[in-house]
Amino acid sequence: MARVALISGGTRGIGAAVSLAFLQAGYKVVPTYVADRAAAEAFRNKTGLTPYRWNVGDFEACSEGIKEVEAAVGPVDVLVNNAGIVRDAALHKMDREKWQEVIDADLGGAFNMCRVVIEGMRARKFGRIVNVSSINGQKGQYGQTNYSAAKAGLLGFTRALALESAHMGITVNAICPGYIDTDMLEIVSDDVLTKDILSKIPVGRLGTAADIARGVLFLGSDDASFITGSTLSINGGQWMG
Structure with a gap:
């Protein structure tokens, strides 16, 4: 029977590419938005x-949504925590709301989604969880103390949950995309893109959503059963820390 893969934020950008990758691999795919x-x-x-x-930042909404999915499609075997937001501002100009919104969605959302599915995965002794972090959670980024903190926290969350879950047949890993050619980069000027971004990527190009999707699909597959607590950086060599 085909496994069920739930991809949060799965209808645009990286999430859409991930949804398509799992669909083409024969999974029952549930995208959220x-x-x-x-x-x-x-x-x-x-x-x-x-x-x-x-809204992945709302625990009750996650609980009700996943109950609906499981009734209609089946238990969630693969969870990809991709949904996230940005509310950029330098810290001295950032209000509490911008901080909390990003923490709730980008880090709290992973807790909410994992908390709802983890007991079922443990009972079935199988699960794949892939958390989509960011290069900016690894290296930091000006104007993104909220986003960088949430995405860095997601890496610690990944490792801790991996330790708790490995003996139950559940793997938990993270993907850290670099700069990806999606609509999130549309607000970046060509000058900034060339001088400040592309010039720092050793392979000389932006990533594609498909580049990320291939990594997520592998970590979500049966072939990745001996990989857990790991971070896969897909950034063209921009950050090797």
């Missing part, structure tokens, strides 16, 4: 997949 209904509908029309809508 929260804000961009038009993109979710376009993704449904393109793929035939049914997107589910809830």
Whole structure:
């Protein structure tokens, strides 16, 4: 029977590529979204997949949403925590709301989603959890104390949950994308893109969403059963720490 893969934020950008990768590999794919209904509908029309809508930063919404998914599709075997937001500002200009929104979505969302599925995975003695962190959680980034903190916290969360879960047949790993050619980079000027970003990527190009999706698909597969608590950096050599 095909495994069920739930991808949060799975209808746009990296998440959409991950959803497609799992679909093409024969999984039952459940993408979620929260804000961009038009993109979710376009993704449904393109793929035939049914997107589910809830805010990963809301524990009760996660609990109810996953109950709905499991009733309709089946227990979640693979969880990809991809959903996240940015609220950029230098710390001396950042208000508490911008801090908390990012922490709740990008770090709290992983707790909420994992907490709801982890008991079922333990009972079935199988699970794959892949947390999408960021190069900026590894090295930091100006104007992103909230985002960098959340994504760095996600790496610690990954390692701790991996230790708790390994003996139950559950692997927990993280992916750290570098700069990826998605709509999140549309606000970056060509000058900044060339001088400040591309010039620092040794392979000389931006990553693609498919580059990330291939890594996530592998870590979510049966072939990755001996990999847990690991961080896979996919950044073109920009950060090797």
